[in-house]
Amino acid sequence: MSDTDNQIKSEIDGADVVLFMKGTPVFPQCGFSGQVVQILSHIGVAFKGVNVLEDDGLRDGIKTYSNWPTIPQLYVKGEFVGGCDIIREMFEEGELRPYLAEKGISLLSDAE
Amino acid sequence: MPMSAGQLEQMIRQALPDAQVEITDLRGDGDHYAAHVVSAAFAGKSRVEQHKMVYDALKGGMGDELHALALQTGVPENNQ
Numbered sequence: 001m002s003d004t005d006n007q008i009k010s011e012i013d014g015a016d017v018v019l020f021m022k023g024t025p026v027f028p029q030c031g032f033s034g035q036v037v038q039i040l041s042h043i044g045v046a047f048k049g050v051n052v053l054e055d056d057g058l059r060d061g062i063k064t065y066s067n068w069p070t071i072p073q074l075y076v077k078g079e080f081v082g083g084c085d086i087i088r089e090m091f092e093e094g095e096l097r098p099y100l101a102e103k104g105i106s107l108l109s110d111a112e
Numbered sequence: 113m114p115m116s117a118g119q120l121e122q123m124i125r126q127a128l129p130d131a132q133v134e135i136t137d138l139r140g141d142g143d144h145y146a147a148h149v150v151s152a153a154f155a156g157k158s159r160v161e162q163h164k165m166v167y168d169a170l171k172g173g174m175g176d177e178l179h180a181l182a183l184q185t186g187v188p189e190n191n192q
Contacts, residue, residue, distance in 0.1 A: 032180070068160075069167050069175040085183045086159045 004061035012075045016105055017047035020062050021072040025049040032084035033072040039091045040074075044108030045100055077103050114142025115178050120170070127169030128153055138182070146182040155187045162186075 001009070012018050017040070023029030025037050025047070040047050052059040052071055063069055066080045074081045076099075081087065090096040100107065117135045124133050124147070131151040138144040147166070154162040162185035167174045174181060 063175065067164065069172075070180075080160065082160050082163070086163065089159065089184070 002061070004057045005065060007058065008062055008065050011048070011050050012078050015048040016077055016103075017045055017100075018050060018075045019047050019072055020050045020052055020058075020075075022051070022053050023049075024051050029053060030071070032070070035084050036072050036074060036087050039087055039096070043091070043097055043100075045105060046108070076100065076105065079103075115173060116142060117145065120145060120147065120178070120181075123171065123173070124149060124166060124169050127165070132188070138180070143179040145178070145180070146184075148184045148186075150186045150188055152188055154185055159185065 011020075019025075019033075019036060019040065021028060021030070021033035021036065023033055025041075028034035028037050037049070050058070052062060059071065062071070062073055066073055068080065068083060070083050073083055074087055081099075082090070087096065090099060097107065117137055121133050121135050124131060128149065128151045130153065131149050134148040136146040138146055149166055153165065157165070163183050166181075166183060166185060170178065170181075
């Protein structure tokens with residue numbers, strides 16, 4: 001496994017919900033990354049943002065690692081869930097919350 | 113080098129001959145499209161697998177020539 005793959009694996013294993021994105025959750029630098037940040041924030045799920053713009057090796061490595069050609073990429077409990085289209089479709093179809101609940105991910109709104 | 117809507121549709125059809133393909137040019141720059149692809153080949157496959165089938169059809173073009181492809185996939189009504 002390459003250093004980049006090890007780096008990616010440790011990021012993915014380091015938090016329940018990990019979003020490889022362009023920019024940061026506070027300052028997304030791409031519309032698609034921003035859309036996923038908005039959705040995750042709206043449903044109140046804590047996540048770690050990994051800015052692939054800071055590391056070209058990571059930016060390309062993640063596409064090979066997941067065999068998915070674009071950024072952003074969302075991982076939940078180590079599993080690749082999808083990019084912007086799929087996360088938005090899951091959200092719009094009302095599938096995202098149940099999916100996260102099934103994975104044992106608590107939502108901030110649950111705590112109300 | 114950007115990709116034309118026709119090229120995009122042709123590449124998808126080559127990989128998914130039965131597909132109904134609807135391409136929308138989002139910005140007119142050959143770089144930002146939306147595509148709705150319906151094919152019986154998607155039956156029983158997850159969304160991630162379906163989208164990967166379309167990306168594979170673009171033979172590495174996704175993310176290089178093509179910056180953005182808002183993708184929606186589905187199975188024909190009679191296949192559900």
